[in-house]
Amino acid sequence: xxxxxxxxxxxxxALLELLERQQNLLAKENLYINxxxxxxxxxxxxxxxxxxxLDAAVILTPTNKDNGQPGLDYARAFLSAxxxxxxxxxxxxxxxxxxxxxxxxxxxxxxxxxxxxGGALPSINAGIFDMAGxxxxxxxxxxxxxxxxxxDEMEASGCEYADALAKAQQDGIAEADPTLDVEGWDxxxxxxxxxxxxxxxxxxxxDVQVEGIxxxxxxxxxxxxxxxxxxxxxxxxxxxxxxKLKLTVKPEQIPEGNLLYPVGGKNKAVRYVSxxxxxxxxMGGASGTTPAAASVLRDLVSIHRKRI
Amino acid sequence: xxxxxxxxxxxxxALLELLERQQNLLAKENLYINxxxxxxxxxxxxxxxxxxxLDAAVILTPTNKDNGQPGLDYARAFLSAxxxxxxxxxxxxxxxxxxxxxxxxxxxxxxxxxxxxGGALPSINAGIFDMAGxxxxxxxxxxxxxxxxxxDEMEASGCEYADALAKAQQDGIAEADPTLDVEGWDxxxxxxxxxxxxxxxxxxxxDVQVEGIxxxxxxxxxxxxxxxxxxxxxxxxxxxxxxKLKLTVKPEQIPEGNLLYPVGGKNKAVRYVSxxxxxxxxMGGASGTTPAAASVLRDLVSIHRKRI
Numbered sequence: 001x002x003x004x005x006x007x008x009x010x011x012x013x014a015l016l017e018l019l020e021r022q023q024n025l026l027a028k029e030n031l032y033i034n035x036x037x038x039x040x041x042x043x044x045x046x047x048x049x050x051x052x053x054l055d056a057a058v059i060l061t062p063t064n065k066d067n068g069q070p071g072l073d074y075a076r077a078f079l080s081a082x083x084x085x086x087x088x089x090x091x092x093x094x095x096x097x098x099x100x101x102x103x104x105x106x107x108x109x110x111x112x113x114x115x116x117x118g119g120a121l122p123s124i125n126a127g128i129f130d131m132a133g134x135x136x137x138x139x140x141x142x143x144x145x146x147x148x149x150x151x152d153e154m155e156a157s158g159c160e161y162a163d164a165l166a167k168a169q170q171d172g173i174a175e176a177d178p179t180l181d182v183e184g185w186d187x188x189x190x191x192x193x194x195x196x197x198x199x200x201x202x203x204x205x206x207d208v209q210v211e212g213i214x215x216x217x218x219x220x221x222x223x224x225x226x227x228x229x230x231x232x233x234x235x236x237x238x239x240x241x242x243x244k245l246k247l248t249v250k251p252e253q254i255p256e257g258n259l260l261y262p263v264g265g266k267n268k269a270v271r272y273v274s275x276x277x278x279x280x281x282x283m284g285g286a287s288g289t290t291p292a293a294a295s296v297l298r299d300l301v302s303i304h305r306k307r308i
Numbered sequence: 309x310x311x312x313x314x315x316x317x318x319x320x321x322a323l324l325e326l327l328e329r330q331q332n333l334l335a336k337e338n339l340y341i342n343x344x345x346x347x348x349x350x351x352x353x354x355x356x357x358x359x360x361x362l363d364a365a366v367i368l369t370p371t372n373k374d375n376g377q378p379g380l381d382y383a384r385a386f387l388s389a390x391x392x393x394x395x396x397x398x399x400x401x402x403x404x405x406x407x408x409x410x411x412x413x414x415x416x417x418x419x420x421x422x423x424x425x426g427g428a429l430p431s432i433n434a435g436i437f438d439m440a441g442x443x444x445x446x447x448x449x450x451x452x453x454x455x456x457x458x459x460d461e462m463e464a465s466g467c468e469y470a471d472a473l474a475k476a477q478q479d480g481i482a483e484a485d486p487t488l489d490v491e492g493w494d495x496x497x498x499x500x501x502x503x504x505x506x507x508x509x510x511x512x513x514x515d516v517q518v519e520g521i522x523x524x525x526x527x528x529x530x531x532x533x534x535x536x537x538x539x540x541x542x543x544x545x546x547x548x549x550x551x552k553l554k555l556t557v558k559p560e561q562i563p564e565g566n567l568l569y570p571v572g573g574k575n576k577a578v579r580y581v582s583x584x585x586x587x588x589x590x591m592g593g594a595s596g597t598t599p600a601a602a603s604v605l606r607d608l609v610s611i612h613r614k615r616i
Binding site: 018021022025026120121122125126129130131132133134135256257258259261262263264276277278279280281282283284285286290291294295297298300301302305306307308 | 326329330333334428429430433434437438439440441442443564565566567569570571572584585586587588589590591592594598599602603605606608609610613614615616
């Protein structure tokens, strides 16, 4: 399988390493992945697009939640050229999912985005494969590791939000500009993708009511603890009493005994409730560039196996 | 898709109901399942075997842990006749997995067994799809709902094992003869299947060190609670320090904070540790004949989608 990597930052470099490290495992199923092009911001993609031997494009451009660019145009171009697209860029899925999915189907290729909704956490695949023959009625998730770490830290040490954020930044968990994470937009984007893909609902970011964790105080956390609860930043898609789908991202008090209660540190989790298969909770999905790259590789393997 | 149902007890009847109930959902992906044969203990399978229009056999014979019969012979016959086989019978997988898998590959058909390792809990599929491109290093699971319910009951009420068992039987959760569940053989069978399929290890039931929950007393449970722990019947496949794979089924004290700690009632869960995708924990899988049937249906849908 000949691939092009578009945007080769941390995840891209980790993918290059991983492709070497997992070579023998992949060879067992006759999968030989050859990185034929690495295309950065200033490179011309036309040679890759015109290459009949190129099978897939791995689009690792940074997420732009406003319009999905530049990833969206890359995805359009490579799908139009009949190449599979695997992406970790949430922006292009949020803004182009339906269009790109239709384009992929027309061209007989695949669009895979397992990495966009929790990295190594197999939230999309679990929803598609493990709920086959059943309908997903609601989605609930702890989808952002950084905010989960901050809330954990506030509970463990009794400190205020600003101190916990500073610690997360020191540890390299929170970014220098943590806005997208702590204000809930990262979670909202992931929730939106899951809702589009798994519940087949046409929703936009404007439909998500978003509240971050910045206003939580040490006193709030303390009160939750006294009530046997723990704050988590929860993304939720569920139908209300009148049958309308509601999308929310907000800090919720999760009671002890709830399966999401022990999801600590940078961990993530998602819960699907279905009509016939009961509920399914998946947890895990290590954070960092290597697990994110492993999630991209998982999509490439699934395409090779013709399983997505 | 024309199917034959072999052994039509509780799960079979639930499947018939479900096929009607999910008709519209399945029609959306052009899947029309027609039950052409229902084959009981005294029926002759030869007409079905010789029917060129039959696509798949759903084998729901009772689990026979000693030799896998009669399910094993049915599976051999239908795979040899070029029919897909979906089964909920653990015995035939325990005794025939490698042989049947090879036979299926030779004949270009599929062998699906999603229901054998926790019913609706997608333990096998999660291991195959969600860990693609990665190696599973260890498996740990609460794989039996009945024993989990009994342990929960002992903890909640402080009662002895015999009383908790009696309650489980009253509630229709434990069978009249609960031996396979409470002595750990059901868990051992599921662990064995997961180990064969996901770690590609050639192991037999004799390789599993099995200890049930019957000897646990109210005092044991009490001591665990005082230690901040909870007993769970855990099936575990892991390599020891010398690199030898060890398979155990035994009651283990799970500390608070562990993701498996809140898995209560009849719930089930499994944890995979991988080399590059971190760990994955999946929980849920409602118990009962309908979720078991939904799990069989999930396999039929996956075959239709050519995804397994």
